[in-house]
Amino acid sequence: MTLFVLILLPIVLTLGVWQLSRGAEKRALESDYLDRLTSLPVQAAEFDPNVRFQRVKLSGEFQQQIFLVDNQVLNGKIGYWVLQLFNEAQGSRFIVNRGFLAAQARRDQLPEVPLVEGRVELVGVVWPYTGLIPVLDDDPWPQTWPKRVQRLDIKRMAQLLSAEPVEVRLEPGQAGVLQAAPFAQVLSDAKHRGYAATWFGLAITLLVGYLYLGIRNARENDK
Secondary structure, three states: OOOHHHHHHHHHHHHHHHHHHHHHHHHHHHHHHHHHHHOOEEEEEEEEOOOOOOOOEEEEEEEEEEEEEEEEEOOOOOEEEEEEEEEOOOOOEEEEEEEEOOOOOOOOOOOOOOOOOOOOEEEEEEEEEOOOOOOOOOOOOOOOOEEEEEEOHHHHHHHOOOOOOOOOEEEEOOOOEEEEOOOOHHHHHHHHHHHHHHHHHHHHHHHHHHHHHHHHHHHHOOO
């Protein structure tokens, strides 16, 4: 029992601390977002990929390369995030998140993505990298477009398309936007605080159980 506690307790505590750190990261992201919420968008030439939540104004054309990020839920509906390559007039290439598109009734059918033709101007937010959803197997991508993928792997997408390694989320009302991807609400740290409380609660339970068994065994040995 002692060996079991010595092995399991550090693991549980580490997981709890990790969740608290993730929550702190989310709070920092939320603070950055609120600070930049009312800032004016910069032109593509002034774009800095290292500035989180920078609003950027793009002028150019959408291309045919589209990623459909699977297993997304919005307002109770299952569907995809639609990410599309955008060629900026100044020569840069961006991966633009046009928002949510509901899935078809059959899994073997991909939804029809509304096309945006010609040159357009739009404003989006440079969304920071918040980590990938873990998967058990590799995520093989189809050879054809649009590509249905299981994870929003911006770095991999950017490498394939020779684009800036950032996600630009379209703001509501912009050209080509579908159901706009959420902004501040996904930054809440409530989930991480809940997970941390669960891990720390398990650690306390483990210690209390260990002490209880130790005291009981000691009393039995004294008889």
